[in-house]
Amino acid sequence: MADAATSQNARGDTRLKFIESTSALMMEMNSIDVTLLQIAARSGLNSALIKYHFGNKDGLLTAVALHASERNMDALNQLVEAKISPRKKMEIHLTGLMQLYWHHPYINVLCQYILRHSEEKYKEAIDKKIMQPFIQLQNTIIRQGIEAGEFRNVDPEMTFYIMRGACDSLIDASQQMSNASRIRGMSQAARLEYTHEVVNMLLHGISSHPLV
């Protein structure tokens, strides 16, 4: 039993090391085009282990996307049921989304790549474990807000894409904004200001009454 548990832990450690190395490389290279050779070098592990743990490279990429969005998805799940106003829920949700994009700027491009080009089982994992739950949870908050009279009668599905696009603009802005040049092109303060500006724009955008 102790041996099995130890081996299980070691297995988990190796998986996590590959996932974290891949994530770090994607951030540094500002691209999802990382090679198995680069991942092996970064993790200090043999690239043959990727096949053992993830099946193939797309299996590893899928694990990276699931790992990156896991905490955000848990938080969103709890948020939907919380006894606070839909407007406050939306504020917390959008702020969380901006944090996710800051810590894992590759997440949208990675999910799109897998949904377009990977094997069916990986597409299904991204669709069923990230895209669909995410869209449904955000839609629930929007419907709660419309029912409570706090939100305009927006189309929840279109609003999902519009909000994602607005939040995701953080990534281009962090590389291109003229006054943003310290950390990854944007200081911590500038990132918080940007988050504030996006969340404000979208909350004002969706609200049926002026915000105070």
Add this chain to the structure above:
Amino acid sequence: MADAATSQNARGDTRLKFIESTSALMMEMNSIDVTLLQIAARSGLNSALIKYHFGNKDGLLTAVALHASERNMDALNQLVEAKISPRKKMEIHLTGLMQLYWHHPYINVLCQYILRHSEEKYKEAIDKKIMQPFIQLQNTIIRQGIEAGEFRNVDPEMTFYIMRGACDSLIDASQQMSNASRIRGMSQAARLEYTHEVVNMLLHGISSHPLV
């Protein structure tokens, strides 16, 4: 004289043919990774002419981006000076931007590619002829709106990126939305609805008073 004019026209025709073929290929392939071979085949012209007319492939790509945004930029220039309310200007501007992204969905990715990877002269062309004028004109409308009391006191530069991200979401939405499957994944009606939803979200988002 007549011969010189004819030759000038022929030169323009060849340039335009390359530009339009490249644009059509990028739309069909849903990617800016088109090869000179593909462009030559599509245009029915010899790929050696690309070097003659554009210097190299990045010169052609720069010409494609400038051509795509030309009409939009002219319209935006005139809009800034028009004697209508800043809110109406913003509505017209955002609607025009959505049209640009629909007809040239590659435009943002293409500009980013050139700004990151091309020679200095092409970077400069995109920056000076597209990015800077565009940001400045949109900023002018935002400042006019703040002064007129129609807009909240937003940060114009951040707002540029946020609005671009929200409008650009049309491209992902047109490929992924569940009810969008006729033309390029989204019917004409669905595109107009999406445009309406984005423009509404951003106008409500930037306005200091509730919209009627």
